[in-house]
Amino acid sequence: MNDPILNVKNLTVDIPVSGGTLHAVRGIDFELNRGETLCIVGESGSGKSLTSLAVMGLLGKRLQVRADKMEFEGRDLGSMPQRQMQALRGDRMAMIFQEPMTSLNPAYTIGDQLCEALRLHRKVSKAEAMARAADLLGKVGITAAESRLRQFPHQLSGGLRQRVMIAMSLMCEPDLIIADEPTTALDVTIQAQILRLLADLKREMNMALILVTHDLGVVARIADKVAVMYAGEIVESGSAKEIFDAPSHPYTRGLLNCIPVPGKTKPGEPLGSIPGIVPSLIGDVSGCAFRSRCNQAIEACASTVPERSAGGEHKYRCIHTQLTSEVA
Amino acid sequence: MSGMKNREPVLELTNITKTYQVKQGMFSKPKPLQALGGVSLRIHKKDVLGLVGESGCGKSTLAKILLGLERPTSGEVLVDGKEIGPSDRQLLARRIQPIFQDPYSSLNPRKSIEEIVSLPLVVHNIGDSASRSQAVTKMLDLVGLPERVRRGYPGQLSGGQRQRVAIARALVINPEIVICDEPTSALDVSIQSQILNLLADLREELGLTYLFISHNLAVVEHLATRVAVMYLGRIVEESSAADLFAGPKHPYTRALLDSVLTPDPSLSVPDIHLGATFPNPISPPSGCHFHPRCPIATDLCASKAPPHIQAGASHVDCHFYKKSADGLSLQPV
Numbered sequence: 001m002n003d004p005i006l007n008v009k010n011l012t013v014d015i016p017v018s019g020g021t022l023h024a025v026r027g028i029d030f031e032l033n034r035g036e037t038l039c040i041v042g043e044s045g046s047g048k049s050l051t052s053l054a055v056m057g058l059l060g061k062r063l064q065v066r067a068d069k070m071e072f073e074g075r076d077l078g079s080m081p082q083r084q085m086q087a088l089r090g091d092r093m094a095m096i097f098q099e100p101m102t103s104l105n106p107a108y109t110i111g112d113q114l115c116e117a118l119r120l121h122r123k124v125s126k127a128e129a130m131a132r133a134a135d136l137l138g139k140v141g142i143t144a145a146e147s148r149l150r151q152f153p154h155q156l157s158g159g160l161r162q163r164v165m166i167a168m169s170l171m172c173e174p175d176l177i178i179a180d181e182p183t184t185a186l187d188v189t190i191q192a193q194i195l196r197l198l199a200d201l202k203r204e205m206n207m208a209l210i211l212v213t214h215d216l217g218v219v220a221r222i223a224d225k226v227a228v229m230y231a232g233e234i235v236e237s238g239s240a241k242e243i244f245d246a247p248s249h250p251y252t253r254g255l256l257n258c259i260p261v262p263g264k265t266k267p268g269e270p271l272g273s274i275p276g277i278v279p280s281l282i283g284d285v286s287g288c289a290f291r292s293r294c295n296q297a298i299e300a301c302a303s304t305v306p307e308r309s310a311g312g313e314h315k316y317r318c319i320h321t322q323l324t325s326e327v328a
Numbered sequence: 329m330s331g332m333k334n335r336e337p338v339l340e341l342t343n344i345t346k347t348y349q350v351k352q353g354m355f356s357k358p359k360p361l362q363a364l365g366g367v368s369l370r371i372h373k374k375d376v377l378g379l380v381g382e383s384g385c386g387k388s389t390l391a392k393i394l395l396g397l398e399r400p401t402s403g404e405v406l407v408d409g410k411e412i413g414p415s416d417r418q419l420l421a422r423r424i425q426p427i428f429q430d431p432y433s434s435l436n437p438r439k440s441i442e443e444i445v446s447l448p449l450v451v452h453n454i455g456d457s458a459s460r461s462q463a464v465t466k467m468l469d470l471v472g473l474p475e476r477v478r479r480g481y482p483g484q485l486s487g488g489q490r491q492r493v494a495i496a497r498a499l500v501i502n503p504e505i506v507i508c509d510e511p512t513s514a515l516d517v518s519i520q521s522q523i524l525n526l527l528a529d530l531r532e533e534l535g536l537t538y539l540f541i542s543h544n545l546a547v548v549e550h551l552a553t554r555v556a557v558m559y560l561g562r563i564v565e566e567s568s569a570a571d572l573f574a575g576p577k578h579p580y581t582r583a584l585l586d587s588v589l590t591p592d593p594s595l596s597v598p599d600i601h602l603g604a605t606f607p608n609p610i611s612p613p614s615g616c617h618f619h620p621r622c623p624i625a626t627d628l629c630a631s632k633a634p635p636h637i638q639a640g641a642s643h644v645d646c647h648f649y650k651k652s653a654d655g656l657s658l659q660p661v
Contacts, residue, residue, distance in 0.1 A: 044487075158383070189382060189583060193602070220591040220595070221596055262573065
């Protein structure tokens, strides 16, 4: 019971590019138990999507994925042959992609696409599969599910398509769902409903959920665990409460200062910002990748940066043990 | 706030409607789709009017009409009290400029930054090449871009830098009104705050007026002085930003505010009972367009269009409100 469902140690993803090797994900660790939600937060280029794709085994052969350990339910994903991986994917672990507009096939009906994974993994008749599809559409809050099954993606709104994507990921009752920015393309009202739906289903089915997002509001509301990624590294991790109540890495603090919070930031006052841009990850990267944008940076940041504990599961990667209170 | 009534609006829309003819099948007759159903708005100098609403509610159609890219089916656009007809498109463009959502697609990748920023001057035949070059220098400095990018191309810039270029291009002909259509939603959080700060500074510095279209209510609360909430082609509530965020009136506004996710880990995802289906604008619901999703709707809402209740500088279109005794505020019925 206490064995984590997903256990990743020292995961790296290298991309060969013309100028050398791009170290997109640089040695990250995380583990996830049943019934838990892990949010991976970061900006574009931080490697958060690559991390989720690496776990799903969806990265092309050109990309070099290495890990000391990448275990799903005790089975090593890294050494698993393609066939076994295919048997796992869509069955025990499923993915929800960001764009509901482009990730459904426009040429097939909703029903056909929902049934595909189930019929691939289980011996069920088309009628049984359709019945389950209709059942799940109802579960994700789509009314008149039977008639929806015969519709094509273009006949549905964005919110409905994302619900279809969620229903599709649930067809085989997976143990792990990875959702990559599932609500970014949606309206705020729909976003709240989709997130609530995901949280409810996760609890009901006792699944593990990885949510990749850049929206700190979403993270605060839904996460049990949070991993903040910057330039391919997890710079801070811990429970949602620890991260939001006591952000310890200068980058996390900077991010939290950047967003206007109703009732907290005064309208009209300038927002915090993080100067500079994400450094290039091509070639050898050493020291703290954030140091070029950090107002606490000292010379020692260029050397190896230790991981520090801030109590409990809360860890951060910074040269400073105690940051001066006014940061970024 | 009290001085607002004395000021003349720089931009006034009266009862704008826009109807598109939409064909749904290859052989079916086109049906009317009312994208805007009588929108009246007044924007005063230096105001930031936040326009919020779900996708498909007509925000972008309104922006297109203001930019002269679409003609309203009926209604008037007044700039400084003068009506802008279809022949005055150039005049409109001199005074109203846009900043679009996606800086990756709104800049021509084959033009240098200098060409992009100076293009409005060329189009409007302003100055000679020396003065245009000077104007570009001034603009790049104003939006915080280094001088060296002027010979560069959009492909060499980051998202935030591109959006700065888009802002420079919008401001180079000294417009009074800038239409910002989701200017930060394609950007990363840390870049978003820089652009928002820049927009706020520029407004102070140049006395600009913004129409700020966004679905991010936290951003709207931060930047806007007034807020208009749109639902299915109509403005259902309009008020000063402070009033609207402190006491939203229309049930739709309340639902929108409830769905804002503040970064507070002690709260869970809010449960809003709105339903996922946005109504079909080709056959909008009877009575109040919002009634099928409204948690407090009654039979009246389904049969009769809501009244337009104006009190002081606020208005709401809802059966459940009336003017207070002094006529300056709105009270629940």
